[in-house]
Structures are given as C-alpha cells and as structure tokens.
Amino acid sequence: MDILLQESQRLHSEASLQESIEDVEKIIQHLERAKQAIVADPNSASxxxxxxxxxxxxxxxxxxxxxxxxxxxxxxxxxxxxxNFPAKALPTDYDALASHPSLVNRAIAMHLLREGQFAVASIFVEEAQNSPxxxxxTPVSPHPADSDAGDFTSLKSQELQHLFSNMYYILGQLKTRNIHPAIDWARQNSAELERRGSTLEFELSKLQYIWLFQGPAMNSLPADENNGLHGALRYARANFGRFQNRFLPEIQQLATAMIYAQNLRSSPYHHTFSSSSSWSDVCTSFTREFCSLLGLSAESPLYIAATxxxxxxxxxxxxxxxxxxxxTEWTTKDELPVEIPLPSSMIFHAIFVCPVSKEQTTDNNPPMMMPCGHVVAKESLNRLSKGGKFKxxxxxxxxxxxxxREIIL
Ligand SMILES: [Zn+2]
Known part of the structure; x- marks a missing residue:
C-alpha cells in the first residue's frame, strides 16, 4: 500500500496541467500580439x-x-x-444494477448537482439522454427493469442547479467569514426552520455576535462602532429580540460575557468564545438544513451507498x-447470513430481530407490540395465538x- 501512496503523491505533484495551461496561454499571447501588429499595419504581415x-x-x-x-x-x-488491485470479476452471477441503468444515471447526475459540479452534471445529463x-x-431483481430509460425530467436539474448554486454561494461566503448571506437565508426560511425544531437561525446570529465581540484583532473588520464589544452589543440589541422566547438563557449568557471581556480566558464563557470549530460547525448545520428543506439528506446518497x-x-x-x-445457497430473501459492520453514520434503518423466531422483521412480517409491551414478529404472534387469546x-x-400494534421502525 505504501508504494501506492507514494505514486499517488507523485501523481499529485507532477501530473498537473497547470504548466501546460501556462504554455498555451503564452502561445495565445504571441498570436494575439501578432494579430494586433498585422491589423495596425497590414504590410507587416509576412x-x-x-x-x-x-x-x-x-x-x-x-x-x-x-x-x-x-x-x-x-x-x-x-x-x-x-x-495492487488486480481486476477480478466479482463472484456474483448477475449485476443487480444492470436492470436499472437510468436510476444509476439519475443518482450520478444528482450527486454531481449537489456537489456543485454543474457543468459536468449538464454534460452528463445531455449525453445520457442522447444515448439512453x-x-x-436480471433473474431476481425485486423491481421491474427501468422503463423510463434516460428520462431526467423528474430530476428538475435546472431547478436543483439554481438551488445548489445558491447553497455553494452561501457556503463560500461563510468560508470567507461573511455570515450575512447565511443569516438572510435562515431569516427567509425562519418559519419552516422553526417548525422543524432547527436552531440554525439563532446559531448564525450567535456566531455573528461572537465574531464581532472578538473585535478587529480577530475578525479584521474595520475598528468602528459596528465592531468589538460595541458592535456586538449593537448587534444583539437589533437581532436577539426575535429569539427571546426560545433561547433566553443562552442570550443571557452571551450578554453576561461582556462583563468578562477583559479576561474571557478565565471566565465561565471561555469555551463559547474560543471554539475553533464554530465556523465549520455552522457550515455543516447550514448544509444539513438547506438540504433537508429540499427534502434531501445532508450527504449525497450516492456517496453513502458507494462508501x-x-x-x-x-x-x-x-x-x-x-x-x-x-x-450451498442462502435462500432467505433480503437478509445476509453475516453481519456487515458499518459505521453508525451509514446505518439508516433500525432493525428488529424477533426473539421467538430469531428472524429479522420485514415489511410483510413487521414487529408487533402486545399490550404488555413485549414485541415479537407478526408471524410469531400468529403462530402463538392461532387467532385466539394467548399468553x-x-x-x-x-x-x-x-x-x-404494529411498530414502525
Ligand atoms: Zn409480555
């Protein structure tokens, strides 16, 4: 593996097109200059x-x-x-995705759009539509093969591109420590964010307060009345009122920290004001809320699935x-005979194994809770009860x- 890493680093440092691009630019400059000279004096052409x-x-x-x-x-x-990775065919009898190429294409297009690779996404969509x-x-595919091959209309790629370019603009501004576009977005979507229990709008305002509080030495903003302690106080007066119902204790803490401004380091508020990850945390929660308002997960599903x-x-x-x-053959449908350990961030569906049959519950055989609170799978319950009263x-x-009662996991 070491050699692979070494070669990858070499590739990174040597295989850059930058030098070639610069050389091409130089040639273009020569040609431009020659063109201008000839236009100025046609006799000098040869x-x-x-x-x-x-x-x-x-x-x-x-x-x-x-x-x-x-x-x-x-x-x-x-x-x-x-x-290091000799190409070997997977030891499977069929490719489970072969019957759904357009779904795969759709997932790829969606991934590119949400990664902000708009130009690549549009070329991909165009090519996939031109050659569906x-x-x-496949013999055991649970779903019928694609019928809408190459149809991307349901993806609404133009609309998504517009939305995601706004998201990347706001994220880009956050990276340069300009929080205002994010605050404006959160304010526009305030009602929906609050309905979802999101704290994003307050977190953004809180960060702006802390940013101003830290003053010109930290934030390199102009040292005027809108910056430093004065600026922070002014900002809090103008903006924190709307959050009083939900975040009063936090607002009180932020305000009390003013007293400790001279020796914040030894104050109880030290942590709030010195967190090095607060900007990246806000970027993460902004991305999550932005995607969830669109009905999308924060991480690209294709990325999660591939990883x-x-x-x-x-x-x-x-x-x-x-x-x-x-x-031998493993016949139990939708279930593997071995545990596949995945990180918890990649597990989305809680599972329930019936304590009687030791089988994992499915849509057709869901977990059922009895009035005493114990849970077994539906098939086990039917076997136990035989339709009548049972213990x-x-x-x-x-x-x-x-x-x-059926339990929805
Ligand atoms: Zn019981």
Whole structure:
C-alpha cells in the first residue's frame, strides 16, 4: 500500500496541467500580439508571421514536454494500481444494477448537482439522454427493469442547479467569514426552520455576535462602532429580540460575557468564545438544513451507498467464495447470513430481530407490540395465538392478537 501512496503523491505533484495551461496561454499571447501588429499595419504581415514561427514552435515543444511528464506519472500510477488491485470479476452471477441503468444515471447526475459540479452534471445529463442506457433484466431483481430509460425530467436539474448554486454561494461566503448571506437565508426560511425544531437561525446570529465581540484583532473588520464589544452589543440589541422566547438563557449568557471581556480566558464563557470549530460547525448545520428543506439528506446518497459498499465488499466477497466452495445457497430473501459492520453514520434503518423466531422483521412480517409491551414478529404472534387469546412468551400477561400494534421502525 505504501508504494501506492507514494505514486499517488507523485501523481499529485507532477501530473498537473497547470504548466501546460501556462504554455498555451503564452502561445495565445504571441498570436494575439501578432494579430494586433498585422491589423495596425497590414504590410507587416509576412514579417510578423515569420517572426512568429520560432516562438510558436518552441511553445508547442514545451507543451509536449510538459505532457510527457504528466503521461509518465499517470502511466506509472496506473501500473502500480493494476499491480495492487488486480481486476477480478466479482463472484456474483448477475449485476443487480444492470436492470436499472437510468436510476444509476439519475443518482450520478444528482450527486454531481449537489456537489456543485454543474457543468459536468449538464454534460452528463445531455449525453445520457442522447444515448439512453439499455436495461438488462436480471433473474431476481425485486423491481421491474427501468422503463423510463434516460428520462431526467423528474430530476428538475435546472431547478436543483439554481438551488445548489445558491447553497455553494452561501457556503463560500461563510468560508470567507461573511455570515450575512447565511443569516438572510435562515431569516427567509425562519418559519419552516422553526417548525422543524432547527436552531440554525439563532446559531448564525450567535456566531455573528461572537465574531464581532472578538473585535478587529480577530475578525479584521474595520475598528468602528459596528465592531468589538460595541458592535456586538449593537448587534444583539437589533437581532436577539426575535429569539427571546426560545433561547433566553443562552442570550443571557452571551450578554453576561461582556462583563468578562477583559479576561474571557478565565471566565465561565471561555469555551463559547474560543471554539475553533464554530465556523465549520455552522457550515455543516447550514448544509444539513438547506438540504433537508429540499427534502434531501445532508450527504449525497450516492456517496453513502458507494462508501458503504466499499466497506462491505470484503465481507461480501468472502461470503460469495464460501457459498461457491461449499455449494450451498442462502435462500432467505433480503437478509445476509453475516453481519456487515458499518459505521453508525451509514446505518439508516433500525432493525428488529424477533426473539421467538430469531428472524429479522420485514415489511410483510413487521414487529408487533402486545399490550404488555413485549414485541415479537407478526408471524410469531400468529403462530402463538392461532387467532385466539394467548399468553406472552416473556411475561404472564394474556392478550388478543387484535390488541397487538404494529411498530414502525
Ligand atoms: Zn409480555
């Protein structure tokens, strides 16, 4: 793996197109100058063109030399990559995604849009529409093959592009410590954010207060009455009133910190005012709230799916090999015989395993809670009750199947 890292670093430092771009720019400058000279004095055309020959040839040679270096680094990296990750076919009988190429395309387009790669996204959508993919039916696909091959109308890519470019603009401003566009956005969406229990609008205003409080030495804003303690107080008076109902104790703390302004470091408010991650935290919560108002998750689903897949792959490969060697078959649908450990950030659905049948519950066999509070799977409940009154397997209570309630996880 070390050699891979080494080559990757080399690729990073050597395989830059920057030098080639600069050389191309130089050639363009030569050509522009020659054009101007000829326009100014058409009689000088032949001499100007003659003078142009050498610089252009040298420029082109330089570009070739730059690209040779780049190609060499790429070839070397490719070789090391191939040696370390030999291409092997996955030990599966069919490609589960083969019947849904347009869904995959849609996920890719969506990913590019939300990553802010608008130009790439629009080229991708255009090309995918011009040459629609061909779904290949798979034997056990639970869903019918795509019928809307290449249809991106439901994606509303123009609308999403508009929304996400606004998000990236606001994030970009936050990175340069300009919080105002984010505050304006939060104020415009104040009602919806509050309905969702979001604290974003207050967090942004609080950060602006802290930012001003820290004064010109920290925030490099002009040292006038709108900055420093004065500025912070002025800001709090103008803006904190709207948050009093929800955040009074916090506002009180922020205001009391004024007394400690001279020795904040040894005050109880030290932590609030010295958090190094407060700007990046606000960026994260802004992204999350922005996406959730659009009905989207904060992280790209394609990114999560691909990363979770990469984490799970070694276990799945091992399982496939064992199944093949032992010539056994795993027949339980929608369930794997092994645990796939994933980080908690990648687990979205709580699971319930019936304590009676030891089976994981599914949509058709959901968990059911009896009046005593114990939970078993629906099939187990039916087996236990046989339609009539029955005793809970875990306590002395008796209940009727109709009294059991389905639990939605
Ligand atoms: Zn019970």
């Amino acid at each position: 001499i100007t063109l003659a003078k142009l020959q050498n610089p252009i040839k040298n420029g082109c040679d330089q570009i070739t030399a730059d690209l040779t270096k780049l190609n060499r680094a790429q070839a070397k990296y490719g070789k090391v990559l191939k040696e 993919p061909h779904p290949i039916p 979770a897949g990469a984490v799970a792959l070694p276990a799945l490969l091992k399982l496939a090999l064992i199944v093949r060697e032992k010539r 809970c397997p875990y306590c002395p209570n008796e209940s009727q199947p109709k009294d059991a």
